[in-house]
Amino acid sequence: MKHILYLISLCSVLCFSNIVMASDAKENEGEGEKFNVIELIMHHIKDAHQWHILDYKKDNGEEVVVSIPLPVIVVYKGQFDVFMSSEFEHGHKIVEKGDNKYALYDEKIYMADTDGQLRFEEKEGENVVLNEMPLDFSITKNVFAMIIVSLFIVLIFVSVAKAYKKNPGRPRGLQSVMEPLILFVKDEIVYPNLGKKTDKFLPYLLTVFFFIFFNNLFGIIPFFPGGANVTGNIAVTMTLALFTFFAINLNGNKHYWKHTLWMPGVPVFVKPILAVVEIMGMIVKPVALTIRLFANITAGHIIILSLVSLIFIFESFTMSPVSVLFVLFMNCLELLVAFLQAYIFTMLSSLFISMAVEEHH
C-alpha cells in the first residue's frame, strides 16, 4: 500500500524527475534493502486502518505520510473503544484506553503486553505476532470505500428514479445510460432464469449486480476515492455469497428440499449418500461465488501492481514505456472483468435461486 498511489502516478505521468525522486527515496529507505514487490502488493490488496494517499521525505530526512485517518472500533473483554487510527501514528505508537493497550502492526490491531510490546515468533520465515487480537469492527479502508460507493450508487439510481417520474417516455442523460444496464440485468440475466418470479428477486439481484460492478470499477481507479480492493476481499465476497445462500435456502420450495434431503426416484440406500452430496453442493455454491469474485479481482490488482513494479525492479527508466503499455492493456481488461464478474455473480445467483424456487408439474 505504501507506495502504490505514488507509483501509479509515476507510471502514468512518465515524468523523468519523478523517477529520480523515487530512486532517491529508495536510497533513503535503507541501505542495501531491496525494493520488496510482494510486500508492496500485499499491502495494497489487503485492508487497512487508514487511507494512504502518499508519503515523501523532507530534506532533513523526516518522513511525512499523507493519509486519511479512519475510525477504529474495537471490543476487547467487554470494553468498547472508539478512536481515530491517526492515534497509532502509522504503527509507531501504542494507544491506551483504560486497561487496554492497542498496537497496530501490519495493519492489524493487537493487544499489546503491559510493557507496550508485541511478542513475535519466527514461523516459516515470517514474523507472527503471538498477542491476542480484539474484535475489530473498525471502519477500515474497505468499509469506507464501500460506504462511498454505496452512496454513489444511491445517488445515481435515486436520481434516475426521479428522472423516470419527470419523463417516463424517453430516457435521457444518466437515465439513458442506466436503463440499458437495468434492462440487461432484468431481461438477460434474471428473467430467463426466474420467469414469473422475477419481480420478487429483482431488487436483490439488481443491487448485487451494481454493488459489485461499481466496487470493481472504483477498485480500478488508482487514487482516492478508488483503489480499495473491496470486491477482492474475501470477507466482502463471502458476505455477498451468504446473501445469495439465504436467498436460495429461505425461498427453496418443498420440491427443492425433497431433492436435497431425500432424493426421489433412487433406491433407498442411495438416498443418504445423495443427501450428503446435495448438502455439500448447497455449501459449495456460495463458496464458489465467494472465491470466483475474490480471486478474479485480486488477481487483476496483483497483475497491474506487478507490471507497475517492473520499473522499480529493473530500476530503469527504459522499462517504463513497456510497463505503461502493459498496464494500459490490463486496465482495459479489468474494465471488462469488472463487468463480467458482476454479470457472473448475478447470473449464477439467479440460476441457483431459480433452481430452488422452480415449480414442477
Next chain:
Amino acid sequence: MDLVTPGIGLIFWTGLIFTILLLVLTKFAWKPINKMISSRNQSIEDALNMAEKAREEMKSLQAGNEKIMAEARVERDNLMREAREIKDQIVAQAKQEAMAEVEKIKKSAAMEIAAQKSAAMDEIKNQVLDLSVLVAEKVLRRELKTKADNESLVDDLLKDVKFN
C-alpha cells in the same frame, strides 16, 4: 493465509451496508424504476394495439368504400342505360313525327301542284281560245282574196303565235 481469512469486522460492515443499500435502493430506485418501465411497456403495447385496430378499421373502411363505389358504378350504368333508352325513344318519336309532317307537306304540295296545273290549263285553253278567235277574225278579214293568200296568211299568223 492472511489474504483468505475473512475478518469479522468487514463481514459485519459489508452485511450492514449491503442490507441498507438493498432496502434504500428497493424503496427509492428499483420499485419506481421498474414500475415506470413496465407502465411504459404497457403504454407502448397499448399504442401498438391501437395502431393495429386503426389499421383494421381502415381496412374495413376501405372495403366499405369499395362497396359504395361498386354500387355507384352500377347506379351510373343503370342511369346511362335509361338515358340511352329515353334518347332512342325521343329520336324515334321525332323521326315519326317528322315523317308524318313530311307526308302532310307532300300531300298538300301535290294538291297545290294539281290546282296550279288545272289553273294553268284553263289559262292556256282561254288563250288558245282567244288566239283562235283572233286568228279566225284575221282570217275572216283576208279570206276573200285568194286561197293561197289565205294559206300564207294562216302560216304567218301561226308563225307569230307561239305557245309559250
